[in-house]
Structures are given as C-alpha cells and as structure tokens.
Amino acid sequence: MDHNLDHSAISVAEGDHDLHAHHTDSHDGHSGGGAHGGHGEHVAMFRRLFLVMTVLAVPVVLASPMFADLIGYGLPSWGWLDWVSPILGTIMFVWGGRPFLTGAVSELRSRTPGMMTLIALAISVAFVASWGATLDLLHHELDFWWELALLIVIMLLGHWIEMRSISQTTSALQSLAALLPDEAERVVDDVVQTVSPADLRVGDLVIVRPGGRVPADGEIVSGTAEVDESMITGESTLVSRTVGDRVVAGTVSADTAIRIRVGAVGDDTALAGIQRLVSDAQNSSSRAQRLADRAAGWLFWFALGTALVTAIAWTAVGQSDNAVIRTITVLVIACPHALGLAIPLVVAIATERAATMGVLVTDRVALETLRLADVVLFDKTGTLTRGEPAVVRVVTGQAMSEDEVIALAAAAESDSEHPLAKAVRRAAIDRDVIVPAAQNFSSSAAVGVRAEVDGREVAVGGPRLLVERELTAPDDAAELVGHGSTVLYVAADGVVVGAIALADEVRPESAEAVRALADRGVEAVMATGDARDVAERVAADLGIERVYAGVRPEDKESIVADLQAEGSTVVMVGDGVNDAPALARADVGVAIGAGTDVAIGSAGVVLAGDDPRTVVSAMVLSGQAYRKMRQNLWWAAGYNLLAVPLAAGVLAPIGFVLPMAVGAILMSVSTVVVALNAQLLRRADLSVH
Numbered sequence: 296m297d298h299n300l301d302h303s304a305i306s307v308a309e310g311d312h313d314l315h316a317h318h319t320d321s322h323d324g325h326s327g328g329g330a331h332g333g334h335g336e337h338v339a340m341f342r343r344l345f346l347v348m349t350v351l352a353v354p355v356v357l358a359s360p361m362f363a364d365l366i367g368y369g370l371p372s373w374g375w376l377d378w379v380s381p382i383l384g385t386i387m388f389v390w391g392g393r394p395f396l397t398g399a400v401s402e403l404r405s406r407t408p409g410m411m412t413l414i415a416l417a418i419s420v421a422f423v424a425s426w427g428a429t430l431d432l433l434h435h436e437l438d439f440w441w442e443l444a445l446l447i448v449i450m451l452l453g454h455w456i457e458m459r460s461i462s463q464t465t466s467a468l469q470s471l472a473a474l475l476p477d478e479a480e481r482v483v484d485d486v487v488q489t490v491s492p493a494d495l496r497v498g499d500l501v502i503v504r505p506g507g508r509v510p511a512d513g514e515i516v517s518g519t520a521e522v523d524e525s526m527i528t529g530e531s532t533l534v535s536r537t538v539g540d541r542v543v544a545g546t547v548s549a550d551t552a553i554r555i556r557v558g559a560v561g562d563d564t565a566l567a568g569i570q571r572l573v574s575d576a577q578n579s580s581s582r583a584q585r586l587a588d589r590a591a592g593w594l595f596w597f598a599l600g601t602a603l604v605t606a607i608a609w610t611a612v613g614q615s616d617n618a619v620i621r622t623i624t625v626l627v628i629a630c631p632h633a634l635g636l637a638i639p640l641v642v643a644i645a646t647e648r649a650a651t652m653g654v655l656v657t658d659r660v661a662l663e664t665l666r667l668a669d670v671v672l673f674d675k676t677g678t679l680t681r682g683e684p685a686v687v688r689v690v691t692g693q694a695m696s697e698d699e700v701i702a703l704a705a706a707a708e709s710d711s712e713h714p715l716a717k718a719v720r721r722a723a724i725d726r727d728v729i730v731p732a733a734q735n736f737s738s739s740a741a742v743g744v745r746a747e748v749d750g751r752e753v754a755v756g757g758p759r760l761l762v763e764r765e766l767t768a769p770d771d772a773a774e775l776v777g778h779g780s781t782v783l784y785v786a787a788d789g790v791v792v793g794a795i796a797l798a799d800e801v802r803p804e805s806a807e808a809v810r811a812l813a814d815r816g817v818e819a820v821m822a823t824g825d826a827r828d829v830a831e832r833v834a835a836d837l838g839i840e841r842v843y844a845g846v847r848p849e850d851k852e853s854i855v856a857d858l859q860a861e862g863s864t865v866v867m868v869g870d871g872v873n874d875a876p877a878l879a880r881a882d883v884g885v886a887i888g889a890g891t892d893v894a895i896g897s898a899g900v901v902l903a904g905d906d907p908r909t910v911v912s913a914m915v916l917s918g919q920a921y922r923k924m925r926q927n928l929w930w931a932a933g934y935n936l937l938a939v940p941l942a943a944g945v946l947a948p949i950g951f952v953l954p955m956a957v958g959a960i961l962m963s964v965s966t967v968v969v970a971l972n973a974q975l976l977r978r979a980d981l982s983v984h
Contacts, residue, residue, distance in 0.1 A: 338455065345451040348391040352444035355383045359441035380440035381429045388422045391447040408595045413629060416598070418446055420626040436620055439627060446627075449966050475545055479510035482554070492544070492560075499557040503548045511544050511557045512564045518553035519712065522546050535712055594935055598629035605943040617944070621952070624942045628961075629935060637927035640973040645920035648977065653903040654913050661883045661899025665917035668883065670863040671812055671910065672855060675823035675833060676799060677870035678887055679907060684715055685800030686722035687780065691793045692769035700793030702728045704785045707746040707753040710736040715783060716744070718797050719755075743783070754786045766791050798829075801836050808907040809837045815914070818863075822846050822854050822877075851877035868910055885910055912981045919979040927969045934965040 356362050358379040363370050370376060395418065398411030421443040427433030429440075481488045482500040492510040495501065500516070503509050509522075519537040524546045536542055542555060544564045602625045609618035646656045656662050676682050689697040705723035708716035709730065723730050733746035733753070742763060743756015754760060761768060766786055772794035775782045780796040809819045822843040823830045830844035843854055851867075855877050858865045867881035878884030885900045887907075902909050938961060941953035 341451060341455040344391060344394075345448065345455045348387055348444075348448050348451055351383050351387050351391075352448045355380045355387065355444040356441040359438065360435070361438050362441040377429075380438075380444075381426065384422070384425060384440040384443055387444055387447050388418060391451060392418045392422075395450065407592065409592045413595050413598065414446075414450060416595070417627050417629065418443055420623055421446065424623045424627075434616055434620055437623055439623075442627065476508040476510050480504075495557050495560050497557055497560060501555050501557060502552060503555060504552045505548060505550055507548055509542050509544050509546050509548070509555065511555075512559035513542060513555040513557040515540050515542060515553050516556045518551055520548040520551045520553045523549050535717075537712070594629065594932070597936075598626060598939060601629075601939050601943050602626050609944065621942065621944050624953075625939055628942050629939050637931045637969050637973075638924055640970060641920055641923045641927060641976060644973055644976045645916055645923075648916055648979070648981065649900075649913060652909055652912055652916075652981070653906075654909055655901040655903065656899070657901055658899035662913075662917055663921060664864065664883050665866065665900070665914045666921050667864045668817060668866040668914060670818050670820055670858050671866045671868060672820045672822055672851075672858065672877070672881070673839075673907070674851070674867075674869035675821055675825060675830065677905075678868055679805040679821065679833065679837060680799040680801050681905075682799065682870065684718040684781065684797040686718055686795055687798045687800070688775060688796040689793060690769050690771040690775060690796075692771075693787075693790060693792045695792045697793075698726055698728045700785050700795065701726060702730055703748055703751075703753050703787060703792065704755045704783065704795060705730045706733040706748040707736075707744055707755045707785075709733050709746070711738060711744050715781065715797055719783070719795065722795075748787075751787050752789075755783055757781070757783060760784055760786070761791070764789065769794055799833075801833055802905070802907065804906045804908050806837050808911055809839055811908065811911040813838070815911070817914075820854075820858070822851050852880045855880040866910070866914075868907065870905075885913075915981045916979070919976060919981070923973055923976050926972055930972070931965060931969055934961065 358370065358376055360370060392415070395411050395414040399408075399415030402408050402410075402412045421439040424433060424437040425439045425443060428435050428438035475492050477491075478489050479492045479495055480502040481490050481495065482502060487502065495511050499511075501510060501513070503520075505520075515536055515538050517538065519535065522534050522536045522542060524534055524543065536553070541558070542553075602622045605625055606618050606622040609615070609621055642659055642662065645662060646659070649656050649662070673679050686701070689700055691697055691700050701719065701723050705720045705728065708719050710733070720730075731749050733748045736744065736746040738744040739756075743754060743760045745752060745754040747753070754764065760766070761784055764786065766784070766789070768784060768791055772782065772784070772791075775794055775796040780798045783795045783797065784791050785793045785795065812819050818841065819837075819839050820841045820843070821830065821834055821837075821839050823833075824846055825844060827842075827844040830842050834840070834842045846854065851869075855865050855867055859880075859882070865881045866883045866885060867877045868885040868887065869878055870887045878886060883899050885902065887902045887905050900913060938953065941951075944952045946952070
C-alpha cells in the first residue's frame with residue numbers, strides 16, 4: 296500500500312447545509328464557518344449577550360408585580376420602581392431579542408415559519424402586552440415583563456450551549472491552522488530567504504530543517520527524512536519520506552533536512568481542506584433536525600389557530616377581557632424553545648463525543664443512520680490491517696534459534712530504508728533481541744543486502760538471492776511461500792541459516808471490532824483486491840465469513856449495491872484509497888485517515904485514527920443520540936400540545952384555566968428538562984465490549 300498522503304483523496308459529495316439556517320441568517324449577520332474563527336466569534340457573541348441579558352433580567356424579574364405575587368413578597372412603594380421592568384425589559388427586547396426577531400424575518404421572507412418565528416411571536420406579544428399593562432391600556436394580569444426577560448435569557452442560554460458544543464466538537468481540527476510554522480525558508484538562486492508561509496507560491500523551493508514543520512504541501516526533491524504525520528493521519532509512527540514523496544503542511548521532519556517543491560498553498564492545502572470539512576460539518580443538516588423545524592412550523596400555525604379560536608370563543612360568551620388575556624397567554628407560552636433545542640443540542644453533544652473518540656461527523660444524517668446498520672463492509676489493506684509488512688513467522692536452519700536469525704537479519708538491514716528492512720528491525724525490537732553492529736553494508740536492487748556482522752558475511756534477500764548465490768533454502772521454508780507472505784532468506788558465510796515470512800499485519804483491534812459487531816447482530820464483510828488465499832487468511836484470523844477477494848476498486852461500489860439490494864443498511868469502511876465510489880454508495884461511508892486533499896465528502900464519517908473499534912463506538916453513540924432525540928422531541932412537543940389548549944381555557948367549563956404564571960414556569964421547566972436530558976449523553980457508555 297502506498298503511504299503517500301494523497302492516497303485518501305476522495306471526491307467531495309455535496310451535503311445539506313441548512314441546519315440552523317435561522318442561526319446564520321439571524322445572529323447579527325455572522326455565519327457559522329469555522330475556518331477563520333467566525334464560529335468562535337459567534338459563540339463568544341452569544342456568551343456575552345447571554346451574560347449581559349442575565350444581569351438585566353435580575354432587576355426586571357424582581358421588580359415585576361406578577362412575579363412578586365407569584366413568589367409572595369411585597370414591592371416597596373417607590374414610584375421609580377414601576378419603570379424598572381418596562382425600561383430594562385425594552386432594552387432586553389430590542390438587544391437580546393434581536394437574533395430571534397431578525398431570524399423570524401428571514402423565515403417569513405422564505406415563507407417557512409419555524410423556530411425563530413414562534414420565539415419572535417412570543418417575545419413580541421409579551422412585549423406589547425406588557426407595555427399595554429404598564430400604561431393601563433390592558434389588564435394588569437398581562438404584565439409579562441418578567442416572563443419576557445426569562446424567555447430571552449433562556450433562549451440565549453440554549454443557543455450559547457448549543458453553539459459552544461458545536462465549537463468544542465471541531466476545536467481540535469480548527470487548531471490545525473496553528474500547526475503551520477511562523478516562517479518558511481525559501482531558496483531562490485541558492486539564496487535562502489525567510490518568508491511567511493502565506494507568501495509561498497506553487498513551484499517555490501523550501502528547506503525544512505530537522506525538527507521543523509513543513510510550511511506548505513509539496514514534493515520532496517532532495518533528502519530523506521522520518522516525518523511525523525500524526526496531526527494529519529492519526530498515525531503516531533514516523534513515516535519515511537524521500538525524493539518524490541509528497542508531504543503535507545504542518546507535518547514535522549523529525550531527523551534530517553529536506554527540500555520541498557511547493558505544490559499547494561492557501562485554500563488548496565490539506566489543512567485548509569480540513570477546515571472546510573469542519574465548516575461543512577457545522578452546517579450539515581439531519582432529517583431529525585428538519586423534522587424539528589417542520590414541527591415548529593406546524594406549531595406556529597397551531598398556536599395562531601388556537602389563539603384565533605380562543606379569542607372568538609371567549610368573546611362569544613361575553614368575556615372580552617378574558618378573550619384578550621387568554622389569547623395573549625396562548626401566544627406567549629406557545630414558544631417552542633424546548634423543541635428548538637431538542638434535536639440540535641443532542642446532535643451537537645453527540646458530535647462532540649464523537650470528536651473525543653477521533654471521529655469527525657461530516658454529515659449528520661450519517662450519525663443517525665449508523666444505528667440502523669446491519670452490515671459493515673471493510674476494506675482490508677490499511678483498514679483491518681496496518682498496510683505495512685510485519686514479521687509473521689521465522690524458519691530456522693543450521694541449529695540457530697529464531698532470535699538469532701532475526702538478530703543477523705536486523706544487523707544486515709540496519710542501514711536499509713526498505714519497508715521490509717524496517718519490519719525486520721521492528722521484529723528485533725519487539726523480541727528484545729540484541730542486534731550486533733554491522734560494517735561494509737551494500738545493497739542490490741531486487742536481490743537484497745549484505746554486510747559484515749561479527750566477522751561473518753550476512754546476506755538477506757528474496758528468491759533471487761538464492762538463485763544468484765546458488766543457495767538452498769531450509770526444508771521448512773517452502774511452507775512460507777504463498778498465503779500473501781513475502782519471504783526473506785538469511786545467509787551467513789554462504790549458508791542459509793533461516794527464512795523470515797513477512798505479511799501485511801492485521802491490526803490487533805480488528806478482531807475485537809468484528810466480535811463487537813457480531814454481538815450487535817451486525818455482519819462484518821471484507822472486500823480486498825488481494826488474492827483469495829491472502830484474503831481468506833486475514834478473514835480467518837478475524838472471524839469474518841463473507842469475503843470478496845480480487846476486487847477491483849471500481850467493483851467495491853457494486854458490492855455495496857448488492858448488499859443493499861439484499862435489504863441491508865450498509866456501512867462502508869475504507870482508508871480512502873480508491874474507495875470513494877463505495878463510500879458514497881453506502882448508507883454511511885466511514886473513511887479512515889485524512890488525505891492530502893481532504894476530499895472526504897464521499898464519507899459521512901472520518902476517523903482521525905485507524906482503530907476499527909471506533910466504528911462500533913460510533914454506532915453505539917448513534918443509537919444513544921437517537922434515543923435522546925426522540926425523548927426530547929416527545930417532551931418538548933408534548934408540553935406545547937398540552938399547555939396551549941389549557942392556556943386557551945379548554946377546561947374552563949369545569950372551572951380550570953391554566954394561569955399564565957404557571958404556564959410560563961412550565962415552559963421554562965420544559966427547556967431545562969430537554970437541556971439536561973441532552974447533557975446525559977455526555978455520560979453514555981460507548982465502550983466496545
């Protein structure tokens with residue numbers, strides 16, 4: 296498998312961007328983009344607005360006669376005290392209510408009344424009624440200043456919590472911008488110039504010194520270095536990069552200096568691509584959220600209809616005063632802020648929980664759909680396996696032990712940068728083998744390497760080594776050939792002393808992931824371009840029964856379609872190498888690792904790391920989040936459907952009319968319950984058992 300970072304380039308599939316359209320249209324003109332700090336500024340703005348409104352709300356509420364009667368305390372007979380609530384309440388309506396008023400205008404212009412329209416209706420009616428009561432134009436029972444203040448504060452609090460959750464979700468990815476170095480060293484006519492990374496252009500030549508960060512995406516034209524790419528791929532292991540390899544802005548050259556020809560700058564870099572992905576994630580919409588928006592629209596017409604019927608009914612029985620009071624009460628307590636927070640707050644917290652697991656949810660519909668999956672189709676290389684060779688077996692001859700064979704091979708390979716050589720050296724480290732020093736190293740392409748180790752000539756190589764040196768392999772070495780293994784023969788002083796089989800190493804977490812899926816009743820399926828014997832060996836190790844081998848990249852999409860035709864909800868998990876069509880076709884596409892172009896729009900979920908168990912945890916999270924969504928929707932909508940008719944006086948014939956104060960308190964309690972219920976998702980157990 297090619298480890299160059301551009302292997303994960305996937306074509307972008309457009310997602311929905313209408314989530315919180317009322318937010319982006321109404322919040323003082325700010326948009327929710329995260330790439331340039333706009334979302335963070337938006338969160339800070341709502342925090343400041345909430346804090347200021349809270350301070351203003353305290354005297355408004357305490358100076359309200361209705362609130363004083365409700366709590367049971369008396370107000371001093373100071374003349375100026377009567378104007379505290381009206382004046383400060385007006386400031387709160389104009390300043391703190393502005394996001395909701397402008398949002399309502401936007402919704403009405405688009406002829407889609409919803410959340411913001413209902414909120415604006417409630418605070419506007421409360422504002423007008425309160426001034427009417429203050430000026431003795433309406434009954435004093437309609438003095439709603441305290442309710443207006445609490446309504447604005449609660450709504451601002453809810454919006455702040457929600458937006459802060461979304462901001463926390465993406466803060467780790469947004470911080471990638473800070474990975475760029477402050478300065479870059481550009482080479483012009485053999486002269487090194489210190490410039491800002493923003494001044495670099497495609498085609499420029501730059502030097503990255505040991506320990507320095509790559510200032511722009513590009514290709515190495517000189518030097519070889521071990522590069523730390525963990526901030527991009529999630530892989531903690533250093534990756535060897537040499538001439539012709541691509542490197543990504545923000546990664547670190549750990550050991551030596553390299554020269555890079557700049558290939559992408561600005562918005563074309565991987566970091567910029569990640570930030571665009573973050574912005575899309577913030578603005579993507581889910582079916583459940585659209586359902587909540589539609590429910591708010593229905594509730595708007597329900598409130599208006601109920602208010603009209605209320606006014607007509609009370610007027611018809613000759614109680615015009617009650618007609619005004621009941622109608623205004625209906626319009627005020629019909630505000631759906633609990634309904635407005637029911638879905639987005641759960642989604643925001645769920646996305647935040649996902650981020651803590653190294654999961655970026657780029658399409659929130661995917662978060663809902665994961666819980667329904669009954670088939671997970673895994674790509675093999677780089678997904679269930681590490682995508683790099685590892686020693687899987689050692690055969691010995693000449694009375695040598697396995698550790699002695701590994702020690703000789705690691706010594707001979709000590710100066711080689713070949714992936715197989717690195718695998719042998721890793722095996723020596725894992726086995727705690729003491730590797731002797733080697734001298735006079737040399738290598739021959741397609742044959743192998745040789746070196747002097749403790750006075751012996753040691754050669755390590757493949758079958759051509761045996762042919763060129765006319766050597767004979769150990770008797771047991773024949774069984775190593777095949778099964779997807781690469782065999783290296785180790786010779787000392789012209790005699791083969793052992794053979795080492797290397798193969799793509801299965802991730803130790805993969806078997807646990809497959810077992811966890813089986814426990815959930817979900818079938819794990821594997822698709823790979825490798826030969827059937829290789830695929831079946833890996834499948835047997837993992838306990839996967841259905842295997843598609845020898846699959847061309849373009850055929851994976853057909854496999855997904857076939858599984859869907861069987862009636863399955865399919866999750867496709869791939870490392871991004873030619874998996875884009877299958878990722879897009881699947882009900883949920885899960886991409887492992889972010890590539891150079893970060894074009895992972897084909898996948899609804901992106902894993903920053905490479906642990907397949909994370910997919911199972913994400914499925915558990917999906918189920919937990921869906922339950923919270925349903926609970927919140929039922930609670931929020933149920934409150935409105937029950938409280939509005941009671942406030943209208945539907946039970947007046949039996950002597951019960953819901954007092955305005957009680958309705959207002961219940962409305963606030965409804966919001967608190969929805970918020971607390973959503974917060975419980977933070978404690979949900981997402982571990983894979």
